[in-house]
Structures are given as structure tokens and as C-alpha cells.
Amino acid sequence: MITRLGRILLADDSRNDVELMLLALGHFNLANEVDVVRDGAEAVDYLYRGGKYAERGGQNPALMLLDLKMPKVNGIEVLRTVKNDPLLQTIPVVVLTSSREESDMVSSYELGANAFVVKPVDFHEFIESVKNLGFFWAIVNEPPPVSRNGGEQLEG
């Protein structure tokens, strides 16, 4: 299956989770479309082409998988940055977290998260969740045109 859209940005500090998620996304050959950042600060750099991402080309990511509990800048702060920036706010953001904390869920949705998924402990459930997410957001869902325009503006 060939992706038609931009890349998937995966922000998660846990190498194990990243490995498992990449494995799951591999089911739709999405694994190669994924850019991984290890903390919130790196995620922000990626989005704004700062730091080591200064030379990054291309559009806004088609999907952002965002872990909440990360070093430096946490997921909630990244989410706030994305959803408050007119050029970034249309990027679909799926909050992926180990936490079942209701307060996290509430603040994620309030900030404009497109989905909130608790990573299941069970391997099969976990793989299923990530597969479904990748399938839906990166393949089925048509992103809003503004997202691509935003990307083009940034390029230009």
C-alpha cells in the first residue's frame, strides 16, 4: 500500500514503545513513513524546522502520534503549541499514552486533540490499536486542505 500523504510524526521517549509501534505500523507498510522524535522539544523543532530539523523539507506531517509524558517539553505543551498555531492546527494529533488519567484526557480534548488512546498492556490489543490508528488517520482519512496549504506556505 502506498501512502499518498505526508509523513507520520511519532513523538515518544520510550524506545520499546517506538519499536512496538513501528512494528504495528509496518502492517500497512507505514513504518518507513514515520519520523520519530524522542521528546517534546524535538517535536517542536521538527514542526518548526528548528535545530537539527532546519533542513527538513516537505509538508506538515499528515499525522502526529503524541505521547504525553515526555522529558523536557511534555505532550500537553506540544499539543497546545500545535493547536494554537494556525499553520499547524490542522495536523491530526492522536494522543497516545500509558496513562488512564481523566485529567489528561480532558485537557487533551480541550486543547483540540483529535483522538485519545490509552496504550493497552496486552500486546495484541496494542498492535491492533496502533494499526487501526495508522490505517484510519494516515490512509482512510482525508486531511483538511488547509493542512497541505499550510505546508506549502511553509515550503515557500
Place this chain on the structure above:
Amino acid sequence: MSTVTKVSSRYERDKELFLRYAAIIESSDDAIVGKTLEGIITDWNPGAQRVFGYSPDEVIGKSVLILFPPERMEEEMDILGRVAKGERVENYETVRVRKDGKRIDMSVTVSPIRDSSGRIVGASKIARDITESKLLHASVLEAERHFRETLDHMLEGCQIIGFDFRYLYINDAAATHGRHSKKALLGRKMMEAYPGIEETEMFAFLRKCMENRIAQRLENRFDYGDGTFSWFNLSMEPVPEGTFILSVDITNEKKLQVELEKHRDHLQEIVNERTAQLQEANRELESFSYSVSHDLRAPLRHINGFVELLQKKLPSSIDKECLRYLHVISSASSEMGHLIDKLLDFSRVNRASINKSDVDVGSLVRQVIASLAEEAPGRSVDWQVEKLPDVYGDQAMLRQVFINLLSNALKYTGTRTTAKIKVRSISGKGEDIFVVEDNGVGFDMRYVSKLFGVFQRLHSNDEFEGTGIGLANVRRIIERHGGRTWAEGKVNEGASFYFSIPRFIEQRG
């Protein structure tokens, strides 16, 4: 003839005058007594008889001294001496003695009696009984003395201030309050005794009372000028002389009040401190449960995931025992994930805010039973729900209570051909008691205290699956409603779970 007529007419005129005077004397209430210059009684009117008790026969010709008390005998010599010189003794107050020995206070007027040639031949004495008026006067004086003494020695300070702000009266307490002697204050102006007093609030009230003639009340701190002070409750009343001030020393009460306030503030501080500590502990607990939920689940997920991956990579020739080990690892980690989730549910029950409303328990129970029955197809269950009262509580939490109790009942009747599960209520004192009964495996009452503890179980997982959180949740939820939980059971003879919810009539719409 004319001379005779003249003589006879003058005689008639004198006789008439005499009779008139005699009638006046006879009818007088005063004692009128005639006596010689030697003090021998010559005349005694009915008034004298009434006042002294002697009849005329008893006294005429006797010495007037029979009317005198022994200590006043000399008086008569003096009076008679003065009368003999032609003097008149008027309204002389003295004491005389009645026939019955009783002394009477008298006002006496003694005048000389002259014969036709003008020679003084005797004395007339008009005596009035003034015992009563004397007594009245004395009692007035006594009353005044009594009141003054009372005022003087009252515990409250009393003073009368004249319109020119001079001390007109001051009692002992007021002098003590003012730390000046009465002598030093009486007649002096307040501003002389206490320089600067005219600038005080108290003086402003006093001026208002003086000028507007309206009573004033105030609590006043009186500074003595040496750094010390006292507190007084002052009442100012307008009086004809100026203003009457009643002062009550409330320094001790004030001190006590200050002391109490200090204690109260201290208590408040302690409460604040404790509250802060509790809030801190709560925050710690929250962050603890957050990291439990986040940080402990992640490694489990990794164990689970990588064991699965390992299983896939292993050659098909791997022996069964190795596969079983891997299976144990993965199901143990799944189980632990489940336990963590339940533990977090429990901590959420503790932290979630409670939203109370009227809850129709009957329909709540029927809903729960319907969904449980759906999840247990093939089970033969005889559900009985008696009429249940509405309660004032958190609908979602109470639903959780019934889910836990009824699913427990369903679980522990699993070995029965027909499970009997009954929900009923008892009307308690100020509370409604709900009972969930079953005919299941029951429990040993020796372990009843462990039933509601977190992670406490009376059955192994092989017998009945469970985490040991359900009843702990029930207890927490009911405690948060101000109610109680308890249970009764017998091994193999079923169990009854009870909980109570207080009735808050006044809180219902």
C-alpha cells in the same frame, strides 16, 4: 339705763368671744395646756387628753413634769423662766411621755398668760404630735443615706458630671477606675484632672449626652498616660445636674477576648497548616497514582509485547515447556496490568468529586440486573427486587456499588443450579439500609473483617476470579455518602451484603 345696756351688751360680747375660743380650743387636734408659772396644770383640752392619754381629772393641779422624760426635766425650768420674762417659745421640738409611757416627738409653742392687769400669771402650751412627720423625715433621710451608700460602694463606677464638666459626684469604684481619690476629683473639671481628655472619643460622647440630652453607650479604652490602660463599658444618662456616667471595668474580659482570639488564630493556623499538609499529601497521592498508571503500565506492555515477538521468532521445534513459560510471563504481565487498572479505579473512587441528586434505586438496580443477565447467558438466576426507596446520592457511584455487589452475587452463586439473588431494603433510623442476598458459596464469618479491604480475597483465583477491589470500592463509595457497609455469611449458605445511606430530607428538592 343706757349704761346698764352698755354693760350688759359688753358682757354678752365677751361671753360670745369666750365661747368661740373655748370651742376652738376644745376641738383642736393639738394638745393645749394651761399652767401656772410654777408648772402646775390648770387647763387640759380634749386634744391634750388624746395626745398624752390623761383625762383632765388626772392632771389638773399636778405638775406638768409628769409629761417629761427624766433627761428633759430641766427644759421646763428653762421654758418657764423664759415665759416669765414675757418670751414666747415657738415650735420647740422635744420629747414628751404619754400616760402609757410611750415617748412622743412634739413640736411645742409656749406663750405667757397675762391677767387683766398685764401681769404674767401662767403659760399656755400648744403641743403637736410630730412623731409621724419625724418618722417620715427620718425615713427619707435613711433612704437617701441608703441609696447614697449603695451608690458609693457599688462595683460599677458612678459619677455625675456637671454641665461645666466638673465632677459633682463620684463613687469609690469610679475613683478607683480613674486612679484618683474622690477628693482630688470632686469639684474639679475633667480636663484639669485628665489633661487632654477633651480630645478623646469618650469626651465626644459625653459632650453629645450633655448637649443633646440623649443617652450614650460605648466601649472605651481609657489610657492613664503612663502607658497603661483599662477597658470600660460606659453608659451615659442625662440627669438634671448634667450627665450620669456608669462605668464597668471590662479589662479582664477584653484580655480574655484577646487571649481567645489569639488561641483561635493559633488554631486556625494549625488547621491551615494541617490542611496544607493534607493537600500536599493528596497531591503526592495523585502524582503517585499518575506514575503508577503511566510508568508501571509501560514496562508491562513491553514485557508483554516482546514476549509475543520472541514467541514468533522461536523455531517451531521449541519444546512445549518453553512455550508454557512464555505464556505464563505474558499472562502474568497482563494480569498485573489489570490489577493496576483496578487499583487506579479505586484511587479514582477516592478522588472523584461526588455529585448528589435523587436516585431511583429501584430502577437503577433493575438496569444493572438487566446488563448483568445479558453478560451471563445460560445461567439460571432467580432475581428478586423488592420495593426500594429513593436516596440522595451520586447516581454513577451508586450504580458502581450495585454492579459490584450484584456481580459478586452472580459470581459466587456460579456453582448453584439456580442462583437466588435478592435486593431488599430496611428502613433504619435516619438511614435506608440496602441488602443484597444470595444463596452462593458464602464465607466464613471469621474473615468478615477482610472482606472490604483492598486486594483482600477469601477465595483463590482458581475458585473464583477477582482482584479484591470491588468491595473496597463499595465501602469507599458508601463511606463517601456518610453510610456504613457490613456483611453476613456462612460457608455454603449464602451471603448478605448491607450498606446504609443517610436520609437528608432537607437537601431534597
